[in-house]
Structure formats: structure tokens, C-alpha cells
Amino acid sequence: MISHSVKTIFKKELKSYFATPLGYVFCVIFLFSIGYVTFESGKGSFFVLRQADLSSFFRYIPWLFLFLVPAVSMRLWAEERKSGTIELLLTLPVTVREAVLGKFLASWAFIGFNLLCTFPIVLTVLYLGDPDIFVILVGYLGAFLLGGAYLAIGCFFSALTKNQVISFICTVVFCYLLTMAGSPPILEFLSTFFHRYFLNLFESLSIINHFETMGRGVVRLGDLWFFAVIILAWLYGCEAILDEKKAS
């Protein structure tokens, strides 16, 4: 199903993360931060809770991804448009959809690679106690899907502008809104204008609610659908934007 072009673009993009400092800088910052916040000494931290699970790890993943994932996605299309290489890429026998998919999958795989690199935390927990491996695996799946959702949003904003900084900021703000959509302050604020029905709809868009159920080891079909729809819809938006604006 995945075409030859998608695979070729995927390979080239994935390689480029490790050919430039970007990949290494990202990896180091991500691993250092996640290690620190998981084991830091505040309340609710790993050592205070004295539970051999990864709840403190998964609690911080959305907040780290909120800033780090847009840093990966911001260059995807903005750079191609700025340097003009988009003209080269899209005059090769490649469709916009293949190009979008290839780039997205490569950056998603890169996020996945970073998540895999957190394995020492899992080993630590396994050493200290007897955690439920299934819960951990579902949590990782949730984190991977969360990364994918943020990336898809980032792809869209990257296609929208030639400027990487604008792309980064828009992605952070939008991801933040989607993450916080179900939080009381935002819902309360919205309830002053909107009907209850709309509030429920808005709350169901909250990425963090869907992520948290997975962090507890619960796989609901609805959550999987949610992430699939988010990712596909934003990628489709990205494709439409590129079709429309690639030359401007």
C-alpha cells in the first residue's frame, strides 16, 4: 500500500535527522528532561508515590511534547518552501500526498525512536518492583499517538508559512489549546458564550483526556479513533494547503 516514493522520502528524511545536529540535540534534550521530571523530588514524584509504575513519566509526556514536537515539525515544509526545494520535490513524479506522508512518517518514526530511548526508565521500574507491563506498553502507544497528533498539527502549520518560527509558535499554541480543551478554566470561560452541547463537544476534543486513559492502561476504540482522525484530518489539511499555496 505504501508506495515506493513514500518509502524513498521516508528514508531520506529520517536520515537527515541524524545527518544534522537537530536529531542529536532533540534526543539529548528530550531524554534529559523526561528523566529529570520523572524522578524529580516534588510532590507526586516517583519516589514520593513509591509505586513501581510509569504514571509520573506519562504525566509529563504531553508537556514535553508540546514544546519539542513542534521543533521537529516546524521545518518539514517551511524549509522546503523557503529554500525552493519544494519546486524540485513536487516536479518529480511524486504526488503531494506521498510527500506529506513520507515526511510525516519519518518524523513520527523519529519521535518513536526517542520514546524507545527512554527504555532505561522502564528497566528501573522493573528492577524496583513488579509493574504491569501491559499498562506500560499501552502508555507508550498512547505517547506515540500523542506525538503523532502533535506532529500532524505541526505539519499543517509548517505548510502554511515559510517562516519556521511562526510555524513553531502556531503549532505550540494550537496544540496547547487542544491539550487543555477539557480543563475547567477553559470550559468555564467558554460556557459564558456557548451552549452546553458545544462544551461537551469541545471537551471531547481534549487530547489529554484521551491520552490519560491510555496512560492508565485502558485501550478504548474511541481513543484510537480519536488519534487516527486527528492525525489524518490534519495531514489532509496539510495536503490541501500545499496544493493551494506551494508556489506562493
Place this chain on the structure above:
Amino acid sequence: MIRVTELSKSFEEIKAVRSISFEVKQGEVLGFLGPNGAGKSTTMKMLTCFLAPTEGDATIFGKSILDEPIEVRKKIGYMPENAPLYDDLTVDEFLHYAAQLREIDKNKEMDAVENVLKICAIKEVQFQGIETLSKGYKRRVSMAQALIHDPEVLVLDEPTDGLDPNQKHDVRSLIKSLAKDKCIILSTHILEEVEAVCTRAIIISSGKKLFDGEPHELKEKSSLGRVDDVFRAITTGAKVEGVTL
């Protein structure tokens, strides 16, 4: 063979290309002339299916740019303006990448890359990062990318722009040597280039086609034999001494 019929492109209010028609046969080198902003690049972008035309159509060896854009792109080698390239790759990686996206057979890929490295004289920078190359080399790498699948049609957007005289000479002889069995369209605003390499010239200005003929016809319009006088008379509509249109 390329057949362009009444191709137009508007960007909101601005009409970049207005109903241009022409044909290019095999073995011809068509020079696309015009002042900056005349619509040369826009026309080329439409031919390579990067931009969709507002009106009209073009066919490349019978394939329409509207209906079969992917088939059209397979037949074309395109060198965009300013030769944009992926700076983080080496020349070798980049050409292999282009070859793979062109779906060249795995076992012919090596030969295809070697071949264009030789034709474009970039063998000595094969393993160098593209970022470190000089302008002349970058142009040639872009040219190599356009030639890698031995296309029937070559579209070159200002291929010699910004090169030194020796490099210009090299690129022109390369184009001439390729001309026999291909259709080539190149845009330029250097008039001597048209005389040197093109078998036909089209002058466009403000999106309209104003002249279509052989380069020597252009020269004959001026009693002083000055092509740039003729160019100025055609594109600006001003009276120029010694030119009869």
C-alpha cells in the same frame, strides 16, 4: 513533442500568463525570452505541473498536464530557477535520491548517477556536501538531477544565470550536445545565449507572446544587427533606431 494551447495563469488579480500557444519538436531548442516578470518561469512551472493553469492545456508527448501530471513529470527533466538543492545532502546522496524518486531500476541506479556525474563534470565533488559547493557546481548538480532519467523533455529555467563566462560556455555546449534527441526549453534574458544555443526563440512580455521565430530573424529586424535593440523594441513597444518590426 510539446504542444501548448492557450495556456493562461492568473494569481488573483494579476495575469501572469495570457493565452500562450506554441509547439516544440524533437531536436529543437526553444529559447524563452523576456524581461523579468514576463511570465517565463510561470509558464515553465505549469509545464512541469508544479502550478495548475487557470485556463488552457499543454501536452507533453501526448500526455496532458491536467489529466496525467505524474506521467508528464516522468518525461520531463526540470531545473528550477536558482537551482534549489538539499543542502544537508552530499551530491552523491542527492543524485541517488532523485534517481530513486524517478523510479530508476535499482541495478541501473549506479550507472545513471555515474553517467550524469560525467556529463555534468561534477565527479570531483561527488562526495562533497552540497552546502559547500560554489554556485557553478550547484547549477551543474541541478542539471545532473534533471538529466538523471534521460528525459525526452528538458525544461531549464535560467540555466546560466550567475555563472562565469567559462561555466556559461560549458553549460551551453552541454545543452547543444543534448539537443539532438530531446525537446529543450530554456528561459533566459541573455540574448547572446539565444543566438548561441537556440534553434527557435519566443519573446514574451507581460504574459503575452510577442515573437515566435528563429534567432536570425530577430537579428535581421535591426539594420544594425543588434538583437538587444530588437528585444527592447518588441518588449517595450518603444521606437528604437534601426529596428523595423
